[in-house]
Amino acid sequence: MPFPRKRSPVQFSQQEMLKLESIRKSRTEEKRRTLRAAFLLDSLSGQSDEAIAQHHHVSRSSVVLCIQKFLQFGLDAALGELPRRGKPRQLPDDAIVWVQHCACQKPKELGYSYELWTYKLLVAHIQQHCVAAGHPALLRLSRSKLHRILRQGELRPHKIRYYVEKRDPDFEIKMASVLHVYKEVEIVNEYRRDRGSDAGRQLGMVTISYDEKPGIQALATTTPDRPPVAGTHPSHLRDGEYVRLGTVSLLAGLDLHSGRVTETVSDTHNSGDFIAFLQKLDSAYPEHHQIRLVLDNHSAHISKETRGYLLTMPQRFVFVFTPKHGSWLNLIENQFSKMTRTMLRGIRVTSKQELIDRIHQYFDEINAAPVVFHWKYKMDETIIV
Numbered sequence: 001m002p003f004p005r006k007r008s009p010v011q012f013s014q015q016e017m018l019k020l021e022s023i024r025k026s027r028t029e030e031k032r033r034t035l036r037a038a039f040l041l042d043s044l045s046g047q048s049d050e051a052i053a054q055h056h057h058v059s060r061s062s063v064v065l066c067i068q069k070f071l072q073f074g075l076d077a078a079l080g081e082l083p084r085r086g087k088p089r090q091l092p093d094d095a096i097v098w099v100q101h102c103a104c105q106k107p108k109e110l111g112y113s114y115e116l117w118t119y120k121l122l123v124a125h126i127q128q129h130c131v132a133a134g135h136p137a138l139l140r141l142s143r144s145k146l147h148r149i150l151r152q153g154e155l156r157p158h159k160i161r162y163y164v165e166k167r168d169p170d171f172e173i174k175m176a177s178v179l180h181v182y183k184e185v186e187i188v189n190e191y192r193r194d195r196g197s198d199a200g201r202q203l204g205m206v207t208i209s210y211d212e213k214p215g216i217q218a219l220a221t222t223t224p225d226r227p228p229v230a231g232t233h234p235s236h237l238r239d240g241e242y243v244r245l246g247t248v249s250l251l252a253g254l255d256l257h258s259g260r261v262t263e264t265v266s267d268t269h270n271s272g273d274f275i276a277f278l279q280k281l282d283s284a285y286p287e288h289h290q291i292r293l294v295l296d297n298h299s300a301h302i303s304k305e306t307r308g309y310l311l312t313m314p315q316r317f318v319f320v321f322t323p324k325h326g327s328w329l330n331l332i333e334n335q336f337s338k339m340t341r342t343m344l345r346g347i348r349v350t351s352k353q354e355l356i357d358r359i360h361q362y363f364d365e366i367n368a369a370p371v372v373f374h375w376k377y378k379m380d381e382t383i384i385v
Contacts, residue, residue, distance in 0.1 A: 008071060010043050016075055023079070036079050039066045091149075095135040099126060099149050103157040117157045119143050168324035178329050181207060181294060181320050182375040185256045189372065192257070205318075206285055208253040208262070209332040209373075210277075210295045212269045213339075218245035218355040221348045238348075246352045250359060251277045253293065254332040259370030261335065261363045265356045269298075271305040278309065278317060292318040296327050331373050335366075 012020065023029050023037040035056060042052045049067070053060040070078035103122060107114035114121060123146055130138035150156070168174065185207050219242045226237035249269040253262045262284055266273045281291055295301055301319065310317055322329045343362045349355045 007068070010040060010067060010070060012040075012044065012075075019075070033079050036066045039063050040070060040075075040078060043067055091137055091145075092135075095130075095138055096149055096152075098130075098133055098135055099138065099141075099146070100153045100155060102126060102129075103150055103153075103155050116160065119146060119158070122146060122157070164325050164328075166325065168326065171323040171326060174321065174323040175326060175329060177320060178294060178322055178326075179375070179378060181292070182256075182331070183379060186374070186379070189257055204288060205290045205292055207256045207292045207294065208281065209256055209330055210251075210253040210293045211327065211330050211332045211336065212298065213250040213252070213336050214269050215247050216250060216344065216355065216359070217247050218349050218352040219243065219347070220245055220350055225348070238346075242348070245349070245355075248352060248356055248359075249273070252332060252335070252363070253277070253281060254335055254373065255370075256331065256373065259372040260367045261370075263360070263363050265359050269300065271300045271303040274300045274306060275309045278313075282313065282316065290318060291316060292320060294320045294322065294330055296322050296330065297324055331375055334373055 020037045020041050024034055024041060026034060035058065038056060039052055039062075042055070043049075043063075047055075049060050049063045052063045056063075066078050069082065073082070102110075102125060103117060107117055107121060107125075110125065112121065112125075120143070123141060123143055126138050126141055126146070130136060130141075221238060222241045222243060223239045226233075228234055228236060246267075248265050248267060251264045251266070251269060251273060255261070262277075262281055264273065264277050264280060266276075285291060300306060301321075327333060339362065343358075347355070347358070349358065
């Protein structure tokens with residue numbers, strides 16, 4: 001690139017000035033970028049190319065080239081590198097597209113026993129079929145080159161990411177109903193904070209987030225655990241064998257106003273267990289309160305036995321159902337998640353009854369210092385009219 005004797009003076013916008021100052025002072029930027037930022041700022045201050053080169057111990061051509069790139073191509077080009085010829089490409093675009101197309105198919109669809117690709121299997125498949133597909137350049141495809149091609153296409157065919165299919169045609173409507181309930185709860189809780197809890201009781205309704213957690217395993221150790229010993233082993237030691245003592249089901253309701261949890265534990269979670277939970281709720285709250293439950297579409301919630309019990313308690317219970325496959329909208333799932341990650345993590349008991357007692361003890365501890373859960377997702381879009 002020729003260096004003219006006379007050139008236009010460099011000029012920067014306020015944003016570009018801030019960027020250059022930040023790069024020049026940075027301790028984490030690449031050295032070449034900090035130097036080029038300094039060249040441009042020194043040139044703006046009126047210093048000659050020779051003086052700038054001497055000050056930074058570089059050649060004059062480096063300073064002139066940086067300033068000339070800025071004048072012709074802009075700031076990003078001056079701070080970085082211009083494209084160069086480089087090594088000629090060995091794989092044409094159609095070969096890369098064919099590789100990505102192969103990666104998007106399942107191995108079993110192509111006659112293999114594998115469910116997902118491994119890099120070794122995919123390389124072997126490509127090398128075996130590339131000539132017939134008209135891409136002989138892929139015969140020398142390496143695993144690292146395949147990795148770059150897949151990364152370029154943002155493909156990870158060796159992994160599975162799970163999602164929940166939306167199977168409820170009224171999903172949006174039901175979700176809006178649940179979010180309206182949470183919005184009302186938020187308004188009531190703010191009112192109670194401003195006016196006191198006595199004012200909240202006069203509203204006449206309490207909202208409970210309810211769900212079941214079935215299949216909690218009662219597991220026993222075959223040998224006693226060994227506690228940590230300083231300087232020997234830092235964690236608990238446990239033999240890998242265990243004994244199954246059965247399972248229990250937890251039925252729990254989270255009070256969205258106070259954060260307290262009402263729970264029952266049983267061997268099953270059928271209609272009778274659900275009715276027993278409703279009876280416990282009925283005895284826990286004043287008669288003039290209407291109890292609104294946010295719950296899923298489990299058969300026990302709409303069974304003949306449950307409907308018969310509700311007829312004996314008119315206007316006492318109101319059900320708000322989450323959409324199908326929408327249990328994540330239920331706030332008590334957060335409480336269950338916390339319980340799984342803390343109290344139930346690695347739990348071992350000597351009997352099923354001990355497991356039941358410890359679950360009740362856990363919720364006694366929760367209710368001693370309750371925390372009110374707040375729903376955040378799409379709450380800004382939810383309006384009560």
